[in-house]
Amino acid sequence: MKDNGETIIEVNDLVRRFGDRQVLDDISFNVHRGEILVIMGGSGCGKSTLLRHMIGSMKPTSGSVKIFGEEITGMKEREIERVRLRFGMLFQSGALLASLTVGENIALPLLQHTKKSPDEIQQIVRAKLEMVGLTGFEDLKPDEISGGMKKRVGLARALALDPELLFSDEPTSGLDPIMTAVVDQLTLKLTQGSHMTAVVVSHDMTSAFRIATRMIMLGHGSIVAQGTPDEIRNSSNPEVQQFIHGQADGPIPLNLSQEEHKDHQHVRPRPFLGGRFRFHHKHP
Amino acid sequence: MVFIGVRAAPMVALTACSVGVTLAMQAAHSLQSLGAEMYIPDLVMITLLREMGPVLIAVIVIGRSGSAVAAELGTMKVSEEIEALEVMAINPVQYLVVPRFLAMLVMLPALTIFGNYIGILGGWAVCRFALDFNTAGYIIRALESADTWDLYSGMIKSVVFAWIVITIACNAGLNVEGGAEGVGQATTASVVQALLAMLVMNAVLTGIFFFAA
DSSP: OOOOOEOOOOOOEEEEETTEEEEEEEEEEEEEOOOEEEEETTTTHHHHHHHHHTTTTTSSEEEEEEEEEEEEETOOHHHHHHHHTTEEEETOOOOOOOOOOHHHHHHHEEEHHHOOOHHHHHHHHHHHHTTOOTTTTTTSOOOGGGGHHHHHHHHHTTTTTOSSSEESSSTTTTSSSHHHHHHHHHHEOOOOOOOEEEEOOOOHHHHHHHHHHHHEETTTTEEEEEEEEHHHHHHOOOHHHHHHOSSSSSSSSOHHHHHHHSSSSOOOOOOOOHHHHHHHHHOO | OTTHHHGGGGHHHHHHHHHHHHHHHHHHHHHHHTTTTHHHHHHHHHHHHIIIIHHHHHHHIIIIIHHHHHHHHHHHHHHHHHHHHHHTOHHHHIIIIHHHHHHHHOOOOOOHHHHHHHHHHHHHHHHHHHHHHHHHHHHHHHHOOOOOHHHHHHHHHHHHHHHHHHHHHHHHHHHHHHHHHHHHHHHHHHHHHHHHHHHHHHHHHHHIIIOOO
């Protein structure tokens, strides 16, 4: 682990249980200013859950998360808002507000948190859209653009307040190879130019190796491997090798569909026929 | 505001008009046998102002706007929009719930007043064309029968109903879990809960206003 400059994120012994299931198990790592940390791992390994703990929308069972040196796990909503103003987050689906246009979505954080004039805001919106290659899309509604475009608008919105720290949840999935390269270059440029720090959750290996300064691989809620891209590439760990080369055979057990339900605590799928029969039974 | 209020107006008008006409016809049937047709306007007026106006218009608004609010907020929850707001340090309650709350608190009473007018108009139509009342007589009778308290009690009711409806709808929407299925369940739950709560509250308020006093 190299140590250059200020620690932006400090995660220590993070544990999260949903009921008796351990989703995150004793996770510790640091991220320094200017780094791009890529978190990889199969579906349902706890990547998104880890990210949600870092942005303060989930509270850990135990352990600590420090952002900009401040412990956020015990913070009240008001205090967390202050920290959140300093980072941006790109959601997996973009998470644009469907009732607002593309331009209004990007302007929203500016309108809410700055006292800029409408003209200034419009200029910033245009500049941010240009950064993600969507000039002239201000007046469209999110329903009218493709999934990949939504994601890029989400990125533009995340960058609207020029954050010191960017969280991206799978920024390149659903993008074509060229757009992937554009988004990757943008992330690289921002971390070099403005000393932004980025945490990227991804399972796009090409993109991950292109941007990462450090990588963490998660499996079953704990860190399987961490290091520089070279260290990961040359790792002797068979799970890491299987993952980065995308092989179906290997040490990682293939219970993905089950794992997926573990990650998102959604309503459990009810047996459809069973429900039907009961219904008919009650009301013949 | 436009959605809850203005676009609901035609539906409210139709409902209120039907209620007014129905009330007048029923009243005519019963009161005629007692030879008391002249009390028809009283009955229409008081029933509308005190009970039917606030309750039926709340029913419409629950079905139309309450469900829409629950479904909209639920969809936003499911598609991570609410979380995105939180991460942008925008309080979703302030940004999403407060404007809807205010819109409902203003528009439901406004619709109720509007509905009352239309209902009284419906009653007048029956009296005028089927029962040979003259217009002036209807208006005088109607105004004499009701006092301001009848109007105020209905208004208080509709403000309370507005509060119940929007609280239940927002709460159901923001607590959705589990995709499209969850949104559907929350919408249904919000309508059913709001209807029940509204009707029970109506009974309680009628008790307080007209029975206990």
